[in-house]
Structure formats: C-alpha cells, structure tokens
Amino acid sequence: MLLTFDVGNSNIVMGVFKDDQLITNWRMATDYSKSADEIGIFIHQLFTHEKLDVNEVQDIIISSVVPHVMYSLQHMTQKYFNREAIIIGPGIKTGMNIKYDNPRQVGADRIVNAVAGFKKYGGPLIIVDFGTATTFCAISEKCEYLGGAILPGIKISADALYERAAKLTRVELVKPEHIICKNTSQSIQAGIVYGYVGSVDYIVKKMVEELGGGDVKVVATGGLSTLIATESEEIEFVDKYLTLDGLNIIYQMNRPKKTNGNLISPA
Template sequence: MLLVFDVGNTNIVMGTFEGDELSFSWRMSTDKDKSSDEYVILISQMLQYQDIKPYMIDDVIVSSVVPDLMYSLEHAIRKLFKLMPLLVEPGIKTGMDIQYDNPKQVGADRIVNAVAAFQKYAGPLIVVDFGTATTFCAIAEKGNYLGGTIAPGIKISSDALFQKAAKLPRIDLVKPGQVICKNTVNSMQSGIIYGYVGLVEHIVNKMKKELSPDAPEKVKVIATGGLSTLISSETEIIDMVDKTITLDGLKIIYDLNSQDREKEIPPEMLEG
C-alpha cells in the first residue's frame, strides 16, 4: 500500500493507493508548529479509522509547498513507518519537460497536477487549482509544461476584504443568487464569487489563445481544489472537476521513481 501526502498552505491531503486505485483520502489543517510526535498521532488516527496499520504501508511519497513543515512531517513518517519518504523535488523523474525559466521555482503541486492531468486527459490542457493561491498551468499537446499564472485564492481575497475594510464582516463563501444585492453580506459574496468567475474565465480564455491560436476550443480545462465545484457551477469554461488529480499525480510520479529506490532508513535516523 502506498501512502501519499499533498502538503498545501492551508491543508494537508493524504491518501492510500492499493495498486492503481485510490482507496482512501483524508484532509487535515496545515500547521507548521506541530511537532513530529503530534503528526505521528494525527496520521495514526486517520489510518486507524480505516483499519490501516503502519506495517501495511509499503512506501510514502510527499509533495509540499510548505518547507517549514517538512522537518516534522519527514520525522513523523520515519518514526511511524520506518521508511524514508520520496520527496517531489528538483531531480525527481516526472516524465514531463518543464519549460519554465527556472524549473526549480515551479511549485511541486503544480507539477504533480500537470503530470496527472496530461496522463488522464491528454493535451493541450489547462489545470486550474483552487487552493490558497489559484494556479493556472498550461500543458502543450505533446505534454510540455509551458508555465502559467498565479492569482490570490478566493479565501485570501475574502479575508483581505474583511481585514482591510473596517465595516465589512467576515463572510461565508456561498452564492447569493444575484448580483444586485440588498445587504452587505450578499453584496460581498456576489463580488467575491462572481468576480472570481470573471477572473477565471478571462485568464483561461487568454491562455487558450496562447496555447492553441488556431483552435482554442480544443484546449481542455481541468479544475481541482477545495472551491473548484463552487466556481465551476457558475461557468462553462471548465470542462471537468477532478478533486483527486494531485493524489493521482503523486502515484504516477512514484511509479516513475520507485524502481530500486532506497526506502529503508538506518536505525540511527529513526530518532528525532
């Protein structure tokens, strides 16, 4: 059984694969201040809920955009599974040509998403990930990672409005049903959600024309992330919502790197 971790700025998503099938997935809040022992307890409890024992985990792969958390998480994995996790970092095989000015600057989650999206849906395509930041990634017809755009996430935009405007309240991210609103909360919801739909549509349309100038309609658009369903329900620009694409990408990358991998760790590294 393979255990995968997608470490984001807001949440950590973990899942288990039996063969090529994602059997279970869990979500926990990202907390850079937690110790390795605290993560041992959290991970153990989530696995125990599905009656999965630590000895049943054959290997572990981790993708992270939160460097400050990795010390505790890596040590938790070592303590719990007696395994050295495979990390998605520069030098790992992805099967994808990264045509970024500096490939080391591309977030691990963006690469993992792109790898899975291309294998599952083929190119040309755009992957929109609605996370703490919203990322737009362009993958060419032959599978080259071309780059993309990064925008503030929906929740960041909502929180900024609450924090910077003295009289505006914190709001739930739900659709108000209309744009001409009769109260402050609905007015804010309308501006955040419908405004964000406009942002997504404009960026995607421009990316489509750059990706495929002669036939932009051939470019597929795949959305993922916590708020992908909310936004996709208000636009026809998104072709597919795939909530497990990051976990699927971790499995694909693991398979590319698992042969002859040194996963066992010496006893002296098990402490700490």
C-alpha cells in the first residue's frame, strides 16, 4: 500500500492506495504543535478503524505547503512506518515542464494537481483548487505548467467580513435559494457564495482567452469545490481527490526499483 499526504494550510488530507486504487482517505486539521508521536498514534487509530494493516504500507509520499509541520511528519514516518517519505520538491520527476519564472516558487500541491489533471483530462486545462487560498493553474496541451492566479479562499473572505464588520455575524457557507435575501445571514451567504462564483468564472474566462480559446477543460478540486461548481458556468468537472491521485502518479515515476532483491534509486 501507498500512504499519501497532502499538507495544506488548513488541513492534511491523507489517502491510502492499493493496487493503484484509492481505497480510503482521511482529513485532519493542520496543527503546528502536533508531535510526531501524536500524529503517528492518530494515524494508527485511523488504520485500525478501517481494518487496515499499517505493516502493509510499503511507501509514503508527501506534498506540503507548510514547512513547519514537515519535521514532525517526516519523523513520524520513520518511527511509526519505518519509511523515508518521498517529498515533492526539487529533484522529483513529474513529467511536467514548469514555465514559471522561478519554478521553486510554485506550490507543491499545484504541481501535483497539474500532473494528475493532465494525466486524467489532457490539455489544455485549467485547475481550480478551493483550499485556504483558491489557486488557478493553466496547463498546456504539451504538458507545460504555464502559471496561474491566486485568490483568497472563500473561508478567508467570509472570516474577514465577520472580523471587520461589527454588526455582521459568522454564517455557515451554504448557498441560499435567492440572491435577493430578506435577512442578514442569508444576505451574507448570497454575497459570499454568488460573489465568489462570479470571481471564479471571470478569472477562468480570462485564462481561457489567454490560452487561445477552444476546448479548454476546467476541473475543480478541494473542499468547497462542489459548492461553487454547482453554480459556475465555467467548471466542467469536480475531482475531489485530484491531489491524492497526483501523488500516486508521481510516486509511480519515482518509486525505488528492485534488482535482485535490492532497492535501487529510480533512474
């Protein structure tokens, strides 16, 4: 089995692959204060709950945009799984040509998404990832990562409104039935959700224009992708586990190979 970690600013999403199939996944809050032991014991409990054997984990791969948690996470994989995790970063084969001014500035999750998106949907392609920040990534038909845009996440936008406007209350992020609302809570919901849909669609339209138009596929992923995609005119596909699939794909490119029973590094 392969254990994958997608470490984001708000959540760590874990997935277990067996024979190239995602068999289960979990989500935990990203907590800088968690020790390797706390993380390891918690994951062992998750495996037990799903009736999975931790001893069947052959390899681990991690994508992270949060450097502060990496020491504990890597120490955990060594202590509780006896494995050195593969970390997405410089030197890892992805098959993706990065056209960014400085490729090292591209978030690991954006590259992983791009690899999975191109593999599953082909190009040209736009991937919208609804995380703590909402990222827009453009991939060419030649498997080139062209760049994109970054928008404050929908939860960040909602929290900013609540924190800066004294008389406005925090609301659940759900789509109201109408945009002309008759109470403050629904008015906030309408403004946040429909306003965000408008922002997403406009950015996607401009990106499609810059890609030359035509058949550009648009894929959404991330926790709130479904909420926005149901109203969006531009999003074609919702793929909740795109990042986990990308980690599995990149692992297949980089996993150690065996020769005469001995492990060797990938060519």
